[in-house]
Amino acid sequence: MKLGDGVEAAIHCAATLASVDGNSTMPGAALAECFGLSPSYLLKHLNQLTAAHILESVPGPAGGYRLARAAERITLLDIVLAVEGREPAFRCGEIRQRGPVKIDASAYVKPCGINAAMLKAERAYRTALADVKLSDIVAEYAAEGDPRSYAASCAFVERHQRPQKSASSKQT
Amino acid sequence: MKLGDGVEAAIHCAATLASVDGNSTMPGAALAECFGLSPSYLLKHLNQLTAAHILESVPGPAGGYRLARAAERITLLDIVLAVEGREPAFRCGEIRQRGPVKIDASAYVKPCGINAAMLKAERAYRTALADVKLSDIVAEYAAEGDPRSYAASCAFVERHQRPQKSASSKQT
DNA sequence: GTAGTGTTACTCGGATAAATATTGTCCGAGTGACATCGG
DNA sequence: CCGATGTCACTCGGACAATATTTATCCGAGTAACACTAC
Numbered sequence: 001m002k003l004g005d006g007v008e009a010a011i012h013c014a015a016t017l018a019s020v021d022g023n024s025t026m027p028g029a030a031l032a033e034c035f036g037l038s039p040s041y042l043l044k045h046l047n048q049l050t051a052a053h054i055l056e057s058v059p060g061p062a063g064g065y066r067l068a069r070a071a072e073r074i075t076l077l078d079i080v081l082a083v084e085g086r087e088p089a090f091r092c093g094e095i096r097q098r099g100p101v102k103i104d105a106s107a108y109v110k111p112c113g114i115n116a117a118m119l120k121a122e123r124a125y126r127t128a129l130a131d132v133k134l135s136d137i138v139a140e141y142a143a144e145g146d147p148r149s150y151a152a153s154c155a156f157v158e159r160h161q162r163p164q165k166s167a168s169s170k171q172t
Numbered sequence: 173m174k175l176g177d178g179v180e181a182a183i184h185c186a187a188t189l190a191s192v193d194g195n196s197t198m199p200g201a202a203l204a205e206c207f208g209l210s211p212s213y214l215l216k217h218l219n220q221l222t223a224a225h226i227l228e229s230v231p232g233p234a235g236g237y238r239l240a241r242a243a244e245r246i247t248l249l250d251i252v253l254a255v256e257g258r259e260p261a262f263r264c265g266e267i268r269q270r271g272p273v274k275i276d277a278s279a280y281v282k283p284c285g286i287n288a289a290m291l292k293a294e295r296a297y298r299t300a301l302a303d304v305k306l307s308d309i310v311a312e313y314a315a316e317g318d319p320r321s322y323a324a325s326c327a328f329v330e331r332h333q334r335p336q337k338s339a340s341s342k343q344t
Numbered sequence: 345g346t347a348g349t350g351t352t353a354c355t356c357g358g359a360t361a362a363a364t365a366t367t368g369t370c371c372g373a374g375t376g377a378c379a380t381c382g383g
Numbered sequence: 384c385c386g387a388t389g390t391c392a393c394t395c396g397g398a399c400a401a402t403a404t405t406t407a408t409c410c411g412a413g414t415a416a417c418a419c420t421a422c
Contacts, residue, residue: 001256084173
């Protein structure tokens, strides 16, 4: 029941990337610096998010990462599943039919009641996560968070984001 | 997001112990044999349950394990927390204030919104687990499960349970 | 026959190794920007 | 002065160790039953 450490980093990075303009990108090294993480290791998690089609990566100079779709269409569940894996936490090993009590295969067609209860609880967990959109996190941060911290984060993003050539907002 | 393998074993053992008579006990070795598990390793989890005051252990010959209280007063959450630890799966490392964006300690008095969302989801998870009592599992198994399997389990329990001398149901 | 006593076998409990998953790091492939060279 | 081209620096991506956690095992402490002996 321990959640990997990369989940927190992934959510923070995604929330940060939600503040970049249009289709501009932000290098993974900048994100790592923003949160004091290992640049090389953070790329591993960003890569998982890219594989899950939550982020898009642009190679080459002035490249970096960018949200693959609007922040309103990304939930915390998407990020958690991308980093921690899609399979449920509780996997029934069917140990009930591994001892000498085993009778016959026809006796175990019904799923294990314990497994059903655990999966039901996990469904509640995932539903709660799916109710929170990435845009909610950003909006809550902008509204409830400390204004100085929010301004500093925006300044950091402004300083490190790299506009793409296909963008029409080329300036300076 | 991976749940330890011992959780399944712990719940199954607790459900099995719910079927023993009165204050009789059942050795850990018998429980391990019942599910085809390592006897030495299962004791580790049973020991965790004992430390959490879910089970009681009786040493010496004719000793073993026994539920510390009625099955109606034991929830799946109790067992999961005893085996996996009481602390939440998501622990906010406050990485938002570890980079160069850090402003001042006064800017971080509000808890992180991400942490709040994750903890809320986990609360839903725990609530769902707390709604399932161990007696529900046993009752569901007796009612919905295959009669042959249930009878075999009861026979196994009858064969391995050891009545205590303080018990009034001494027979044979 | 009965009570006391020593031995014994059985139990759980914690300390100790192996296996696995996670965390962290490094180097290589790919790509677009930049400087240079030619027209 | 403008365009094409070659070099280069910067990016991500996957392969390679180190560490932590989980899994599995073994041996020791404790206890009650059992057998034996004495009365």
